Amino acid sequence: MDIPLLNSSSSSSPTTSTFQALANIIVSVVGTGVLGLPFAFRIAGYAAGSFGVLLVALATYYCMLLLVKCREKLALQGRSKESQTYGDLGYICMGNKGRYLTEFLIFFAQCGGSVAYLVFIGQNLSSVFQSYGIPLSSYIFLIAAVEVVLSWIGSLAALAPFSIFADICNAIAMGIVVKEDIQKAIAGGISFNERTAITSNLRGLPFAGGMAVFCFEGFGMTLALQSSMKDKAAFPKVLGQALVGITIVYILFGFSGYMAYGDDTRDIITLNLPNTWSTKAVQVGLCVGLVFTFPIMLHPINEIVEGKLAQSNWFEKIEDNDDIFSGKRAKVATYISRTLIVLVLAILASFVPGFGVFASLVGSTICALISFVLPAIFHLMLMGSSLCLSQKVLDSSILICGLIFAAYGTYNSLVGI
Structure with a gap:
């Protein structure tokens, strides 16, 4: 989810065409998790992995429409202005506890996604520059120093082009990976008998399921995407078309990656690519794109934290102070807050054992x-x-299945860690 928002960013007069909505859905759903799908297929088996991705896609489509139906119901009651965000629905259903729960989960989902970004960047840079012998954590903190400065930029519009750049790099990386997979499969004459269809290790299934759930992101954007469309009635059809295309690509990508590398499939498939300048350029391009989209991932986190700070007594005293330095002190407090958030996320990322395990944990728990x-x-x-x-x-x-999956998936991922 490269442009996750907690609040709807659509204007009062919807301007998004059907094609634009289709593109926005794809951008919102597809993220770095797709590059971990071949690893999920290795853990679960190609048949179980394919079925798992399809099942998650169907459940995602159905549950996204549930949110839309809830808001349509409220609109009929004249409460459309009260139900603009996911948090609004939580408040209407369960009061303040519902809003706090919803925003709490979105907050930690964004934190999990941000940590995954740092781990992904760190692992790829470590692979590209492995001859220098620099530890993974050093790359993570080096990137964190850059992210601290970028997090001080207040305008999302200034960073949005880099999100598009990251998506282009993702597409190019997927294309190169598939090309390498096909070439390797043809050259090696790989047969289905050499690959696992369904794993005999039952723990592998929920692990792969968590990875699949992590790949289908975008729930925080559902209501914003639907409200931004000119033809809101077309949203279910457009959403269905987007998810069908994404699901086909996911299955083919996971299948081809696993068939090419088998038990050697890494948790980030780009790490399996041959050590050539073209593949290194793709990895660096992915990292550069994600470095500039990381602040967008942080935006909802900063909104929540700074919103709480603004309500605190000491922050109100700073803003109410009449001296000429009060505005500067408030701005410095904001900079310090954003710096601490990046540093905490970097510290967490330095302890993550691998992208695949962490993505599965986030997918199994918060995302589910x-x-x-x-x-x-x-x-x-x-x-x-x-x-x-x-x-x-x-x-x-x-x-019930979601709760069971979240409970067992959490246990299974922690055991894996």
């Missing part, structure tokens, strides 16, 4: 709760009396 559990709860609470029995059973099943 945001993606499946909360939409099912909100839908049942807002529309429970008007739902037919089959709809209630389906929502309840998603709710």
Whole structure:
């Protein structure tokens, strides 16, 4: 999720065309997690991995539409202005506790995604410059120093072009990986018998499932994407088209990567690429793009933290002070806050054992709760009396399965760590 927002950024008069909405959905959903899918297929097997990605895609589509249906229900009641964000739905359903829970989960989802970015950048840079013998943590803190400065930039518009650059690098990297995979498969004459279809290790299935959930991001953007469209009624169709295309690409990408490298598949597939200048350029390009999109990942985190700071007594005293330095002191406090956030995330990233394990942990826990559990709860609470029995059973099943998956996935990932 390269442009995650906590609040809807759409204007009061929607201007997004169907094609633009399609592009925005793809940008919001596809992130760095896709480069870990071949590793997930290695853990689960190519058949189980393919089925898992398809199942997660279907559940994601259904639960995204649940959020839209909840807001449409509120709009019919004349409460559309009260339901602009995911947090608003939490407040309407469960009061302040619901808002705090929703924003708490989004906050930590963004923190998890930010840590994953740092680990991803660190591992790729360590691979490119491995001859220098510099430890992974050094790359992470070196990048953190750059991110501290970039986090002080207040305008997201100034950073948005770099997000597009990162997506282009992702697409190029995927293209090069697939080309290398096909060449390696043809040259080696790999057969299906040499690869695992379904793993005999049951722990591998929830691990791969967590990775798949991590790849289907974008729930924080669902309501904003739908409200930005001129033709809101077309959103389910556009969302379906986007997710069908993304799912096909995910399955083919994970399958081809695993078939090419087998048990040697790394948790970031770019680390399997041959040591050539072209592949190194792709890795560096990915890292550069993500360095400049990292502050966008931080934006919702900074909004929440700075919002809490603004409500504190000491910060109010700074702002209410009449001397000429009060504005500067408030700005310095903001800079210090953003610096500390980056440093804490860098410290956490330096302890992460690997991108794949961490992505699976985030996907199994926070992402699963945001993606499946909360939409099912909100839908049942807002529309429970008007739902037919089959709809209630389906929502309840998603709710229960989401909780079980989150609990067992967390345990499984921690054991792996």
